[in-house]
Amino acid sequence: MKASQLPIKNLMRRPGRTAAMILLSALLALSVFGGSVVVRSLQSGLNSLEARLGADIIVLPAEAESKVSFKNLLLQGTAGAYYMDASALDRVREVEGVEIAAPQTFLASLKADCCSIKVQVIGVDPESDYVVKPWIEQSYARELGDMDLVVGCLVTADVGEIMRVYDQRCHVVARLARTGTGLDTAVYCTMDTMKALLAAAEAKGVSHKITSDGRERISAIYVKVRDGYDVDAVNSKLNGHVRKATAVRTRSMITGVSDSLAGISRTIALLVGVVWVMALAILLVAFAMMIHERRREFAVLRLLGTSRRGLSRLILSETALCSLLGGLAGIAAAAAVVFPFTTLIESRLGLPYLTPHAGAVLALAAGTLAATLVIGALAGGWAAYRLSRTDPGTTLREGA
Amino acid sequence: MILRAEKLSKRYFRRTGQANHFYAVREVCLELHPGEVTVLMGRSGSGKTTLLHMLSGLLRPDEGSVWLGDAELYRLDDGVLSRLRNARIGVVPQGRSAIDSLTVWENILLPGLLYNGNERRLEAERWMDALGIAALRDARPAELSGGELRRMAIARALTQNPEVLLADEPTGDLDDENTIRALSALRDAAHGEGKAVLLVSHEEEARRYADRIYRMDGGKLTAL
Numbered sequence: 001m002k003a004s005q006l007p008i009k010n011l012m013r014r015p016g017r018t019a020a021m022i023l024l025s026a027l028l029a030l031s032v033f034g035g036s037v038v039v040r041s042l043q044s045g046l047n048s049l050e051a052r053l054g055a056d057i058i059v060l061p062a063e064a065e066s067k068v069s070f071k072n073l074l075l076q077g078t079a080g081a082y083y084m085d086a087s088a089l090d091r092v093r094e095v096e097g098v099e100i101a102a103p104q105t106f107l108a109s110l111k112a113d114c115c116s117i118k119v120q121v122i123g124v125d126p127e128s129d130y131v132v133k134p135w136i137e138q139s140y141a142r143e144l145g146d147m148d149l150v151v152g153c154l155v156t157a158d159v160g161e162i163m164r165v166y167d168q169r170c171h172v173v174a175r176l177a178r179t180g181t182g183l184d185t186a187v188y189c190t191m192d193t194m195k196a197l198l199a200a201a202e203a204k205g206v207s208h209k210i211t212s213d214g215r216e217r218i219s220a221i222y223v224k225v226r227d228g229y230d231v232d233a234v235n236s237k238l239n240g241h242v243r244k245a246t247a248v249r250t251r252s253m254i255t256g257v258s259d260s261l262a263g264i265s266r267t268i269a270l271l272v273g274v275v276w277v278m279a280l281a282i283l284l285v286a287f288a289m290m291i292h293e294r295r296r297e298f299a300v301l302r303l304l305g306t307s308r309r310g311l312s313r314l315i316l317s318e319t320a321l322c323s324l325l326g327g328l329a330g331i332a333a334a335a336a337v338v339f340p341f342t343t344l345i346e347s348r349l350g351l352p353y354l355t356p357h358a359g360a361v362l363a364l365a366a367g368t369l370a371a372t373l374v375i376g377a378l379a380g381g382w383a384a385y386r387l388s389r390t391d392p393g394t395t396l397r398e399g400a
Numbered sequence: 401m402i403l404r405a406e407k408l409s410k411r412y413f414r415r416t417g418q419a420n421h422f423y424a425v426r427e428v429c430l431e432l433h434p435g436e437v438t439v440l441m442g443r444s445g446s447g448k449t450t451l452l453h454m455l456s457g458l459l460r461p462d463e464g465s466v467w468l469g470d471a472e473l474y475r476l477d478d479g480v481l482s483r484l485r486n487a488r489i490g491v492v493p494q495g496r497s498a499i500d501s502l503t504v505w506e507n508i509l510l511p512g513l514l515y516n517g518n519e520r521r522l523e524a525e526r527w528m529d530a531l532g533i534a535a536l537r538d539a540r541p542a543e544l545s546g547g548e549l550r551r552m553a554i555a556r557a558l559t560q561n562p563e564v565l566l567a568d569e570p571t572g573d574l575d576d577e578n579t580i581r582a583l584s585a586l587r588d589a590a591h592g593e594g595k596a597v598l599l600v601s602h603e604e605e606a607r608r609y610a611d612r613i614y615r616m617d618g619g620k621l622t623a624l
């Protein structure tokens with residue numbers, strides 16, 4: 001036997017007590033790691049949204065406002081069936097300060113015989129599009145051809161598959177990376193493809209919204225404001241110039257999202273803080289009780305020649321082992337809860353949610369482990385300090 | 401002379417008549433000599449344990465000093481004092497003193513392992529035999545009787561092979577046969593190996609093993 005085995009022997013000798021300390025540390029790690037992963041995921045969800053959304057202003061049909069909340073419009077990417085005349089695009093481009101105006105047209109497929117799946121189809125203009133294209137380019141380097149589809153990462157269709165939309169045969173050519181928003185469930189095509197799909201939907205009598213006057217329909221115009229122009233000024237000019245349409249600043253949409261994000265982050269941080277303080281208090285009390293209960297044993301070790309410092313080392317080894325095991329267990333438990341249920345959390349919070357990349361997750365885990373170890377060391381150190389203030393001779397008399 | 405106490409006093413707070421403290425040990429001078437068994441007798445509460453703890457470096461006196469050779473114990477820093485206690489002072493305290501997570505054998509080897517990893521297996525076996533606990537080698541302290549635990553503590557202190565051995569009522573919970581075993585072992589350590597042994601006891605039996613006898617009374621020490 002070696003004297004250095006004493007901490008482990010002590011821990012194994014009292015499995016119940018040891019398990020309780022490990023559990024406390026695990027609780028601490030679980031709340032901190034789980035909480036920070038969720039907060040970080042919300043933040044990177046918002047970041048991905050902002051990065052993807054290069055538009056300063058979105059122009060929508062006036063009727064859209066009553067159909068979708070702008071926040072949802074942004075988060076679910078695009079939703080609903082609302083259309084305006086394509087001439088609106090020309091009107092937008094006439095406004096001074098508009099650098100790029102990229103139209104999109106939306107169409108929802110049905111859960112019916114004519115369609116493989118129910119999904120939101122978004123037509124983009126290859127010429128002017130700057131919103132979706134860079135993102136599509138990440139997964140599909142070539143130009144989108146007629147009847148080609150690119151699918152969001154959660155759409156249940158594989159690359160190479162034929163997807164029927166209103167009895168039109170479309171080819172799935174690529175799958176997009178995850179965004180953490182409703183865009184993950186959408187499907188993208190060119191405006192030409194969209195025209196064909198709209199016509200097919202119209203022929204089926206599906207969409208009463210699509211008038212058969214043969215004119216082009218669009219659902220939204222993504223506007224980028226030229227450098228040096230005031231976005232608010234351009235926005236109000238657009239509102240005056242384009243009839244039957246509403247121009248909305250994307251920043252105001254994002255602000256709404258980041259406000260609720262900040263609210264949720266604050267709530268989570270508060271909960272984590274409360275758990276943290278409680279676990280710290282419980283750990284302190286538990287360690288103090290444990291040390292008190294064992295004070296005779298520690299006095300005997302002193303009697304046999306262990307120094308104060310040696311005794312502190314023994315106590316800290318025990319608490320460090322408990323915090324280490326508990327920290328790892330808590331992180332594992334949090335990972336088992338948070339990662340498999342990403343979609344559920346996302347829909348519950350109603351906010352963009354994107355799990356940070358592995359490096360960031362590892363850093364969070366390492367930070368959590370370090371914090372758990374520090375708490376364990378604080379509790380153990382405090383208990384050891386209290387112990388060292390009494391002469392072993394005094395302790396040995398008690399209850400002898 | 402190895403261990404020497406000079407005017408050692410310890411006060412505790414307690415309302416007694418006019419004063420609000422009393423002396424558990426008062427101005428005690430004492431020398432322990434190599435190769436001798438010194439027996440300390442006295443009624444319960446007379447200050448024997450308090451004195452023994454102060455002699456062993458475990459309880460800081462309010463006045464006076466304790467010298468081991470030319471080292472003044474309570475002037476050493478904790479690290480040095482602890483090491484010195486480990487190497488040179490063996491203590492058998494009153495009451496339980498087992499480390500519960502270790503077997504009897506590991507308990508007895510523990511002092512030797514704390515600093516230099518010197519296991520002293522031969523000494524351990526010898527003293528366990530002498531005290532009749534060889535068969536308990538792999539038992540856990542929780543499984544032992546009070547008398548067996550006491551003999552384990554005596555074997556541990558003897559295995560430590562210290563120059564000074566301080567035993568606080570080591571035969572309190574032993575039967576006659578084991579009392580003789582324990583006292584003989586302590587006497588052998590003094591007479592055979594030149595250790596300075598202090599034996600606190602209120603049993604008449606102990607007198608027969610004594611080279612010197614002191615009596616403690618109300619914190620004061622008198623030679624008999």
Ligand SMILES: Nc1ncnc2c1ncn2[C@@H]1O[C@H](COP(=O)(O)OP(=O)(O)O)[C@@H](O)[C@H]1O
Pocket residue numbers: 394397412413424442443444445446447448449450451
């Ligand atoms: N820590 C303490 N606080 C208060 N009184 C104490 C303390 N330690 C010992 N005493 C008192 O000192 C006296 C001597 O105790 P002790 O040395 O244990 O006597 P003995 O060992 O001779 O029975 C007793 O009256 C005891 O109550």
Ligand SMILES: [Mg+2]
Pocket residue numbers: 448449450494568
């Ligand atoms: Mg006593």
